[in-house]
Amino acid sequence: MALAIVAGAGLAAGYVTVQKGATASAAGSNEAGKVAHSRSGSGGQAAEATVKAAPAGTAPALPPSIMPFNAKLTSKDIPVAGGGVRGGGCSGSLIAPDWIITAGHCFHDLDGTRVGGTPRYHMAVAVGKINDQDPRGHVVQAVDVRQSPVNDLALVKLSEPITDITPLTLPTGPPKVGEKVDFVGWGSLSATVVAPADHMKRGHFQVEQIHHTELQMTPLEARTVENSPCHDDSGSPFFVPDGDQHGRLVAIEDNGPDCPQPGLETTARVDTILDWIHEQMG
Known part of the structure; x- marks a missing residue:
């Protein structure tokens, strides 16, 4: 018995579920109408983790999750102009027991402008899973949003702390050109x-x-x-891995070319706003 892990990625935009006859764009959580495109990572290769045999009559012990700090954000009731709601999603990562980091445009008003405070729609946050059926991890709610004053990045407070997963560590200095990083996300598998x-x-x-x-x-x-960001991958972490459980955060996905087309990914630096991050979480 094994758990298969498929590697890949995506960025910010949403799937549409319009009610009350309203018309909505398929673009998801975007700032001022800008669609962010994200990518994925390991070309669809699967990694397997063997489940240990368990005594008769008991459930098998599950191995530790892979990159458990990852976060999947989903909403089913994002208001749209003219009435009605739609669904949408983003990606993110745990940086403290009760805080995740994601793209700022994942939380916005009817005009697509980034907004903070209590979210204007419900946003579920799944942390520590490798697929939707994974029994491990947690599903909590976003209860407070803090928008970065300088880039498209937001901190999101969770409805309850997650204490059994090690968060990504924050950077201690600026990145270097050529520094290698990994990306994980839950974005679309289609442009x-x-x-x-x-x-x-x-x-x-x-x-x-x-x-x-x-x-x-x-x-x-x-x-x-x-293996590269797509729609709904906004907020995905780019990090320096330390094994398959830990890592150091470098940046988060904002936007890029239509996946999987060539081009550079635009990401929000984390090191330039460390003082602000610590102040918000303090």
Whole structure:
């Protein structure tokens, strides 16, 4: 008996569930109408973790999850102009027991403008899973949003702390050009059919360009929808892995070309706002 882990990725935009006759765009959580496109990571390769045999009459012991700090954000009631609601999603990562980090445009008003405070729609946050059926991990709610003053990044407070998963550590200094990072996300597996994936995707990138509040990332392998960001991958972490359980956060996905087309991923730097992050979580 084994658990299969499919690697890949995606970015921010939402699947549409319109009610009350309203019309909604298929673009999901975007700032000022801008659609963010994300990518995925390991070309659809599967990694297997063997489940240990258990005594008769008991459930088998599950192995530790892979990259358990990953977070899948989903909503079914995002209001749309003219009435009605739609669904949408983003990705993120745990950085403290009761905080995740994601893209700022995942939380917005009717005009697509980033907003903070109590979310204006319900956003479920699944942490520590590798697919939707994974019994491990937690599903909690987003209860408070803090929007970065300088880039498209947000901190999200959770309805309850998650104490059995080690969060990603924050950077201690600026990244370097050529630094290798991993990406994990829950974005769409199609550039045209927009819906969150049912499994965690994973890809491998490196820092290509460094700007004041953003980083440009380039893939280290041929792009597929499984290994690079797509719709609903906004907020996905780019991190330096330390085994398959821990890592150091470098940046989060904001936008990029239509997946899986060539081009650089635009990500929000984390190191430039460390003081602000600590102040919000303090």
